[in-house]
Amino acid sequence: MHTPDAKPRASVFYDYAIHPYRRPPEMDGEAARHPVVIVGAGPIGMVTALDLARFGVPSVILEQELQVSHGSRAIVLTRRSMEILQQVGVAGPFLEKGLQWSRGRSFYRGREVYQMVMPHDADDRFLPGLNIQQQYIEEYLVDAVERSGLIDLRWGSKVLAVRQDDESVTLRVDTPEGEYDLTAGWAVAADGGRSAVRRLMELRMEGRSYPGNFVIADIQAKLDLPTERLCFFDPNWNPGNNVLVHRQPDDLWRIDFRLPDGETAEQALEPDLLARRIELVLGMIGKRVPWRLDWATVYSANTLTLPDYVHGRVLFTGDAAHLLPIFGVRGANTGFQDCNDLAWKLAFVVQGKAPRGLLETYSSERVQAAREICEEGGKSTRFMTPPTRGFRLMRDAVLSFTLSEEFCKDLLHWRTSRPHTYAHSPLNSFADEDRAFAGGPACGEPLRNVRLGDGDYLFDHFGTGFHLLVFAGTEGVSDGQRALLRQAGELGVQLGVPMVRVILAASPTPEMAALAEAALADPGGRAAAKYAAGPGTAYLARPDTHVCARWRSATAGDVAHAVRVAMGTVPGETK
Amino acid sequence: MIAKTLTTAQLEETYDRIAEAIDTAGEGREALFLAKLSLALAAMLGDPVKIREAIDAALRDLG
Numbered sequence: 068m069h070t071p072d073a074k075p076r077a078s079v080f081y082d083y084a085i086h087p088y089r090r091p092p093e094m095d096g097e098a099a100r101h102p103v104v105i106v107g108a109g110p111i112g113m114v115t116a117l118d119l120a121r122f123g124v125p126s127v128i129l130e131q132e133l134q135v136s137h138g139s140r141a142i143v144l145t146r147r148s149m150e151i152l153q154q155v156g157v158a159g160p161f162l163e164k165g166l167q168w169s170r171g172r173s174f175y176r177g178r179e180v181y182q183m184v185m186p187h188d189a190d191d192r193f194l195p196g197l198n199i200q201q202q203y204i205e206e207y208l209v210d211a212v213e214r215s216g217l218i219d220l221r222w223g224s225k226v227l228a229v230r231q232d233d234e235s236v237t238l239r240v241d242t243p244e245g246e247y248d249l250t251a252g253w254a255v256a257a258d259g260g261r262s263a264v265r266r267l268m269e270l271r272m273e274g275r276s277y278p279g280n281f282v283i284a285d286i287q288a289k290l291d292l293p294t295e296r297l298c299f300f301d302p303n304w305n306p307g308n309n310v311l312v313h314r315q316p317d318d319l320w321r322i323d324f325r326l327p328d329g330e331t332a333e334q335a336l337e338p339d340l341l342a343r344r345i346e347l348v349l350g351m352i353g354k355r356v357p358w359r360l361d362w363a364t365v366y367s368a369n370t371l372t373l374p375d376y377v378h379g380r381v382l383f384t385g386d387a388a389h390l391l392p393i394f395g396v397r398g399a400n401t402g403f404q405d406c407n408d409l410a411w412k413l414a415f416v417v418q419g420k421a422p423r424g425l426l427e428t429y430s431s432e433r434v435q436a437a438r439e440i441c442e443e444g445g446k447s448t449r450f451m452t453p454p455t456r457g458f459r460l461m462r463d464a465v466l467s468f469t470l471s472e473e474f475c476k477d478l479l480h481w482r483t484s485r486p487h488t489y490a491h492s493p494l495n496s497f498a499d500e501d502r503a504f505a506g507g508p509a510c511g512e513p514l515r516n517v518r519l520g521d522g523d524y525l526f527d528h529f530g531t532g533f534h535l536l537v538f539a540g541t542e543g544v545s546d547g548q549r550a551l552l553r554q555a556g557e558l559g560v561q562l563g564v565p566m567v568r569v570i571l572a573a574s575p576t577p578e579m580a581a582l583a584e585a586a587l588a589d590p591g592g593r594a595a596a597k598y599a600a601g602p603g604t605a606y607l608a609r610p611d612t613h614v615c616a617r618w619r620s621a622t623a624g625d626v627a628h629a630v631r632v633a634m635g636t637v638p639g640e641t642k
Numbered sequence: 643m644i645a646k647t648l649t650t651a652q653l654e655e656t657y658d659r660i661a662e663a664i665d666t667a668g669e670g671r672e673a674l675f676l677a678k679l680s681l682a683l684a685a686m687l688g689d690p691v692k693i694r695e696a697i698d699a700a701l702r703d704l705g
Contacts (some may be wrong), residue, residue, distance in 0.1 A: 467703045477653065639685065
């Protein structure tokens, strides 16, 4: 019998709500077959469910706890994560609560030796980073899940066993009232770094684990500092190691430091020692103010991934699929990109609109992304937690040089998570036309946001489904574009996939508004410049807004072919 | 000031290679390895003024 803790977790700033376990219909003899079951009501599991719901696919989420996660955990959301949250319609409360930022500063021997401002374009709606505690991330997502009407979130439900055949997957679920079997067409494992599903299926991740333990501690204190990333290398009180400080809402501060070699997690979390070290950090930043501890934990760095995220009818996503280093905020931010890639494909397969093979491209695209992140994140990790004497000497040499020289300062760059480019995806087509562009987002890259007016951005006009961006000339839409837009709409109806047609024109006309889901004014041609577009240019993007084909001039037949390639119903070209 | 003649990617690769080479040399022999490496790089550089500049820069902020 599973007995989850029904007592709210302790916190100095957050009131944990207890979500009651409810008896599922399966325990009263109703043998429903669900289209999708998702294991884990963390950020990735819930965004997967919300993204599926956009396409009308209902899901069940199984969560073993009765409350949201303990501690602030993920804290930094990247711009791309915010764009994904906007796609699923939940960005509002995150913007209201979160603290946006773009600058980081690094200190060595009491001097600022490196400063980096993460790139921000005037066309972007969101700043590069947004700090928010994971409790709020999950709370806002739970609210959206409960509003959706298509998602059955079952608290207090723990997965004990996984079995599957060609037709379905069945999970053995333990609850406060005993066990039951839940059968679904597909199971999504979004149950985090210690994934029960991964363990039950005896799957092994590939890659490496780094030595060195880090403490994460959240304290509540009035520090009166801006929202930025502060990094202190080799402070007097923690020689050879480093300290990171991040601001969070509610006067909460994330302090993150590496432990001396050989010290265990138990030793580091001993309350007196932890308190002494927090005092030392506050002294180091010149803020000896009263503080209260909210939460502390110990972690170490890994660059590990499953080699395949599709195992029969079980699909792995987020930390259940990979364990990536915390440096560069690659946990939740990678997970959101995983589920954004997965959800539309799974929805179309569930609905019988796309062949099962489409899911293989989820695995190939996202395993490739994880491997690149392991490679890139590994570099940051080797700098932040040198794995050998050689790497430590080199790190110390670079830090020493930063006090008098500039040439090696870029090695302090912390390489933040960014959207992955699916340049080699089999879902891309018309490669020659793609190469003919002098700029703009290439096949595999996400579409780029454009500021259209005050508080009005291109992405605000997007919907659910494929997106066809058509650039009209000063003469308005041509006969060819008229036919293209009309037939693209018909194609969407015929294939049963939503087609969001967007016209960008110097001055939109009522006719354009009738031809498309959105007709947007681009008077200065800023959108056209950003997309290297002339009159007649068209971009086709998948539902996750990654470009899959683009043309200087497209016919309806071209678009129909590209949509079918992106749905996996016809093979892409080999040229 | 030491000129930045390598791209950041080349500098990163150099960083990783030397770190791995120090580990290959092994504790106790790393100073000898690094001294040999300095001599080899100086010979390749072929500019006594720059070699002196590099030595001066490397001697700063050791403690």
